[in-house]
Amino acid sequence: MNWEPIYALLIFFSTVVTYVCANQIDKETEQKKRKLYLVSSVIINFGILFVFKYYNFITESVFNVLDSAGVRVHFPEFKLLLPVGISFYTFQAVGYTIDVYRKELKHETHFGKYALFVSFFPQLVAGPIERATNLLPQFRKEIKFDYRMAIDGTKLIIWGYFMKVVVADRMAVYTDTIYSNIGGHSAITIIVGTIFFAFQIYCDFGGYSSIAIGCAKIMGFDLMTNFKRPYFAQTPVEFWRRWHISLSTWFKDYVYIPLGGNRVSKTRKYYNLFITFLVSGLWHGANWTFVIWGGVNGIYQIVYSILNIKPSKNVKNVFVYLFNISTNFVLICFSWIFFRANSMSDAITAISRTFTAPGKFFMGDEKGFVFAIIGLVVLLGKDTYDEFLLEQRLKPKKIAKGAWYLGLVMLILLIGVFDGGQFIYFQF
Known part of the structure; x- marks a missing residue:
């Protein structure tokens, strides 16, 4: 309005x-x-x-x-x-x-x-895409202020703002510079810019989701989890179970399964997967770059399904685990090139120069670059803790938790970007 x-x-x-x-x-x-x-x-x-x-x-x-x-x-x-x-x-x-x-x-x-x-205003403009089976029953109940939910919601909001203004918006300064002149940068610069974008879009959208879920929680409502440490996924299939979960499950329930899902022949199953991801790409925007991005991710699903490659359940086998995560991350970053590029010609230029353009590394604003790395280190530390230690009940004491969130607030105020653009997913 x-x-x-x-x-x-x-x-x-x-x-x-x-x-x-x-x-x-x-x-x-x-x-x-x-x-x-x-x-x-x-x-x-x-x-x-x-x-x-x-x-x-x-x-x-x-x-x-x-x-x-x-x-x-x-x-x-x-x-x-x-x-x-x-x-x-x-x-x-x-x-x-x-x-x-x-x-x-x-x-x-x-x-x-x-x-x-x-x-519902917290998740209206960029999700999570809620299900009536989850949210409507909550609207029928009398809601009273819950101190614990308010604290949990506030924590989610703080973490969401950290992801947005410290990591996403810091990295956006660098990635925007690279992708606005993709033909003028070396291979190493384009690779770093693409990696930065991978974390930029994760923290931009994941940060928004965290803020939205936190706002709803303060008011006494539980929204569904939308991100679950996606870059720890070992396969593209697992990645989409961790990334934009509300949209992934929506397409699964309302597009993939009605098409026949995996209850059909293998050929038809692969067709269903590909169509679902093409539609997912088109949902993200009216541009061929998004359609190709969806198609590339659909191909990943099909290839991994044909080869029957599944995540390793043995986390102690560090080499296999890290190899799987690294391989998947490279594949996902390759697809992000199409998502971020301003046009198909820019995407092709970025890919070709990655293999054919040796040269010096462009850092841009050195201080801003260092701040982005600091934010990334904190993000990876938090996600690593949540992935491997949280479920083992290695929980810090209250004073450590307080220091952690105070530290996040300090980082937000000291190195956050407060003149950044809107959330990426607002355009979808």
């Missing part, structure tokens, strides 16, 4: 449509009518998303194909602002309708509570 007040009607319209359709689905006993209401809800909601997010991209792509064949067709172009959070609340609302259709929950009769589910 701050950008375009009339856009508030979009989320209201989406809320009304999914509420009415789910209500009718719940009442109807005839399967054809139930399916008709479901399809209507899906088409209307994704139709709005298509117009605002994908219309110009698809018409431009079709125009380019026809133009190369010598056919000139004019498509009207709409200059529209992309409403903040439209992909997130659309997926959340449509997921609710599908859950009611599958009889996994009863329709919420209280319109206000359902509207709150669609527009």
